Amino acid sequence: MSSLLVDNIAELVTNVPGAGEDGPLGIRRGAALLVEEGRVAWIGPGRYAPAADRRIDAEGGAVLPGFVDSHAHLVFAGDRAAEFAARMAGEPYTGGGIRTTVGATRAASDDELRATVQRLRGEAVRQGTTTMEIKSGYGLTVADEARSLRIAAEFTAETTFLGAHVVPAEYAGRADDYVGLVCGPMLTAAAPYARWVDVFCERGAFDADHARAILTVGQAAGLGVRLHANQLGPGPGVRLGVELGAASVDHCTHLSDADVEALATSATPDGSGAATVATLLPGAEFSTRSPYPDARRLLDAGATVALATDCNPGSSYTSSMPFCVALAVREMRMTPAEAVWAATAGGARALRRDDVGVLRPGARADLMILDAPSHLHLAYRPGVPLIRQVLHNGVPQCRL
Ligand code: NIG
Ligand code: FE
Secondary structure, X not given: OOEEEEEEEEEEEOOOOOOOOOOOOOEEEEEEEEEEOOEEEEEEEHHHOOOOOEEEEOOOOEEEEOEEEOOEOOOOOOOOHHHHHHHHOOOOOOOOOHHHHHHHHHHOOHHHHHHHHHHHHHHHHHOOEEEEOEEOOOOOOHHHHHHHHHHHHOOOOOEEEEEEOOOOHHHOOOHHHHHHHHHHHHHHHHHHHOOEEEEEEOOOOEOHHHHHHHHHHXXXXXXXXXXXEOOOOOOOHHHHHHHOOXXXXXXXXXXXXXXXXXXXXXXXXXXXXXXXXXXXXXXXXXXOOOOOOOHHHHHHHOOOEEEOOOEEOOOEOOOOHHHHHHHHHHHHOOOXXXXXXXXXXXXXXXXXXXXXXXXOOOOEOOEEEEOOOOXXXXXXXXXXXXXXXXXXXXXXXXXX
């Protein structure tokens, strides 16, 4: 059994409350961390570090859990740079461009789709992401949704069936028929490759009745529930998600007091059930020039908040979690500690995972080493490539 010691760590973010300094990041100073068989085997003061077969000198940098990007749409073809340019010239974002990507995705070969996922996941890993959720949703036929998920499953265990992204052109005016297809043959073909089911619950996409029907049959097929909710305007999505016990409701840009209250009280009072996480996607507001979600209001109410990229060719073509952290701090009034927690432990909660987003003995050895002494620098130095090394399951991912 080979072992790897990471030492000379100025600041180790564990996300284990009580493991170090006060606060949710559980910061330890002057620490070392031992990896065995892809897991964290030991954490302690550097001077007590055990001998190991190999060593990585963190050179006084900070070490954090790898980012958990719990919301990404990577299986697609083509791009929509012209649509982005039009938006920056004043056009609104409506989600209508999704159908353009659907056309390009259907026309692409498996290998083209696979290459795009590989490229974007590679970008993400170099920016510290070690767990990434990947959705379907640009196929929208039985065969194209199943192959999107088959390809996604080659890259991650966190795959999400989003057959209900929009009603495709061939079903225009027949949304009920399309929902029947999603709930029937499409779900049957997709479920073997999917862990989650998702719906774009929004005016112009799917209403609450459709969303409830799809999420309920998905749940009955053994999939966990998450949904796109309250992105473009107020609506019933957030409360529907909480009612169905969704792991996460994503976007949360337009919330009523009742939505915030529902999220804040979503964990079962006896503590046996997990909360529905509010996953905020500031890359989407940046790229659609829209008002950002009110993270402060959610945090102050006691909701659990995650940050994710929403990486997709339309509304948020970034794979960068550090960028999202910086946006959340600057534009959404999250503290750097809240944003780092939301991008790591928060993402893990949104995926109902307790083995990632945290550094403690037994957790996956998924971590990043910064070329900076503290997590603060992720927001303090926006746009700077601060991530020197990434370990995924204990395996170094970056060439130094
Ligand atoms: O999460 N909102 C729906 N889906 C994506 C956008 C997809 C697209 O524009 O292609 C999102 O923002
Ligand atoms: Fe999305």
